[in-house]
Amino acid sequence: MEKAKKWPEKWQEVNPGCMVFRPGSTREYHTGTWRSQRPVYDTGKCIKCGVCYIFCPEGCITQDADGYFMADLDYCKGCGICAHECWPGAITMVEEG
């Protein structure tokens, strides 16, 4: 299947009113590219409390099979809120290279 275009190439291709008829297409836009810092999780310090998950404004943190919380870097904007709220100090923000 031909991959759907991210956005119209020409103005003539813009849907009337910019209406979007493909449900869930927002997921194809990776807001993670906006990031200048990335959260790095230290599973040695993490107590699996889920506070980072609750505070992440992007809703991009999920729990893995072992119960640890991790950010999906496709969507993480690098705001650092998770690192600020993680009271055991398991998250460090590092510059994107």
Added chain:
Amino acid sequence: MSKRIGMEIALAAAEAVALCKPDVVAAYPITPNTHIPEHLSDIVAEGRIDTDFICVESEHSALSACCGASGAGARAFTATSSQGLLYMAEIVPVVPSMRLPIVMAIGNRAVSGPINIWNDHSDIMSQRDSGWISLFAADGQETIDMMIQAFKIAEHRDVMLPVNVNLDGFQLTHVVEPMMLPDQKEVDRFLPAYKPYAALHPDNIVSMGALGMPDIFNEAAMAKDQALINSKKVILEVWKEWEEQFGRKYEPIGAYRMKGAEVALLTLGSMGDTAEVAVDELRDKGVKAGLLKMKLWRPFPVEELIKAVKGLTSLAVIDRSAPFGGACGPVCAEVKAVLYDQKERPAITNHIIGLGGRDIVVGDFVKIVEQAISAQKKKPKEAYEIYGVRGS
């Protein structure tokens, strides 16, 4: 068959809207448009139309409610004036961007301050570039006709844009005039049931009003601009159909005694009728005067204006809204921009009149025409004048 009525124009406007059977009316009262939604709410309460009348808490909510209703596929109507339009302003440009064919009546009134409830055009002029189609009615009959035409223009598949119908506050809204009110059968014949391009429904998923980043915003703006420019074709078609069915002619710029005219006034809205009398008086005195009455303000009738001023040596452009520190009034700015590239063009003067309900009488237009003629020999110092100011 159309019925001859004698009625306050705001009530007649509501009767005309009711004939279009809107699904949703959401409005908040503000003088001088109030009688329009008030009378519509009576009509709904009497069970004459099957309409959801939403009593909202503000104009911001009124247009927002219409937005949601229109998005869900409803025929939606609202009305406002002055500060009410300004309070709506956040939503006003969103409606055409989303291509929602909402119709709005604006009982034009001065924007504060000082606080003033009377007529001028400063309300709509502040929203002129928001992407709505803008019509100006000169009298009660035009108000009725334009209300019905507005739905047909707005909902046309090649348009899908909101339309505002401007009627001067008090000078039109509160005046009783004899008018012809079409009957239901006639309106049903003219105006088909609304078939939305898309409607919010769980079975047919669509997102409306999504984010548009820099990568798409230019193209989206171009699409909106082209939609508005292209709407003129449909407006002209709808007006032609109206003329064929009801016998009343509509043009972007109406001409009164323009044959052989050397000097002309250009007006918007109800002042055109007063100006007609002035033109008659001037013609009786041997002055070759004429009048251009603009009915279509957006999209701006560029070609029609160029054609209309052919042969004129002087053109007095009347604005009913002050530019406050600008180059000239909003109507004149457009007129000058269009005519700048023309090899032959009249000398243009700009007169700001009738602010905040200040009375304009026939003699004022006569004086303005005389000023426009004398401006040919001696160019006025200022690009515009606020006419009739005490102390100047």
